Amino acid sequence: MTYRIGEVAKKLGISTSALRFYDAHGLLPFVQRDAQGNREFTDNDLNYLDVITVLKKSGVPVATIADFIKLCMQGDDTLVQRYAYLEDTEQALDEQIRALKRQKAFLKFKQWYYQTAIEAGTETIHFKAGTHDFDPEAKREYLRLHPEAVDFAHFVED
Amino acid sequence: MTYRIGEVAKKLGISTSALRFYDAHGLLPFVQRDAQGNREFTDNDLNYLDVITVLKKSGVPVATIADFIKLCMQGDDTLVQRYAYLEDTEQALDEQIRALKRQKAFLKFKQWYYQTAIEAGTETIHFKAGTHDFDPEAKREYLRLHPEAVDFAHFVED
DNA sequence: CCTTGCCTTAAACCTATGTTGAAGGTCTAA
DNA sequence: TTAGACCTTCAACATAGGTTTAAGGCAAGG
Known part of the structure; x- marks a missing residue:
């Protein structure tokens, strides 16, 4: 059919x-x-x-x-090649998954950032006094509260 | 600076x-x-x-x-909107991760398929007798051996 | 016999996300 | 003062992965 x-x-x-x-x-x-x-x-x-x-x-x-x-x-002669090919694809997939999880960890931090800002009624709680610049202390504070988020510590260069 | x-x-x-x-x-x-x-x-x-x-x-x-x-x-008036925006992005990220994991489960099945074919020296062990068509029994066999792979049972329609 | 609904190919078009190249401005060091 | 290393804009080009369109063939139903 x-x-x-x-x-x-x-x-x-x-x-x-x-x-x-x-x-x-x-x-x-x-x-x-x-x-x-x-x-x-x-x-x-x-x-x-x-x-x-x-x-x-x-x-x-x-x-x-x-x-x-x-x-x-091409038949049975290429079985090993095909297997290797699928293993490579799987590794690429694993790396993609890891990368997405890192992005997610950062988004979680930003959600905390906005959640606390919303509670305070203003984003200025995260700024250096008198400026509109992010205070790096915010990231450190977050990492204190969420030590599991070290995955994204990459973003904390200070 | x-x-x-x-x-x-x-x-x-x-x-x-x-x-x-x-x-x-x-x-x-x-x-x-x-x-x-x-x-x-x-x-x-x-x-x-x-x-x-x-x-x-x-x-x-x-x-x-x-x-x-x-x-x-635009300042503090948009804090709630921005938070909602990040939540949406996070959900999209979660769905991407779930999708990649489904692809991975299927690749794992195919790896088993080739592993067993390599051991047998020929892919024909997975074909319906006398043809070059996949025997759906292969998927069923795999699911018997790897019940955790139900994630991809989606691909088993038979 | 004609319309409808499939199918065919080939070529043009589209979208997103950049890259590349041309033409030119500015600054610094030899 | 000239060469080199930066920077600027604007426009053309590139690439992947399709989609759309034009022109036409075959078969069935009314």
């Missing part, structure tokens, strides 16, 4: 133009055509599209995914 | 062209100019640049960051 491009688009939530774009860039070499030249997607092709979708969401560029798919088409 | 654009670029690891681009797009309304028209960055401006950097790394578009900076320039 096969699917037409429009059905696949609906099933997977990918636009038909994106699917054609992927095909044009070598991500779908396995998709066959019918007598009229229309693409015929099999269930197995959808499995490949799941892999492609995950790699895309992991931030892997289309050209790099195309390399991986090429390896897949 | 002030810094010139090149010093700031070196200090923060942002190119001078990117800094000028941010200025042109309203992210640096606080930066003053000297008699020659050169930008003069203060230490406090660098604090704002830290905030901008974090928002950027959190995936917030430049135009949206500009809105936030505008609120910052």
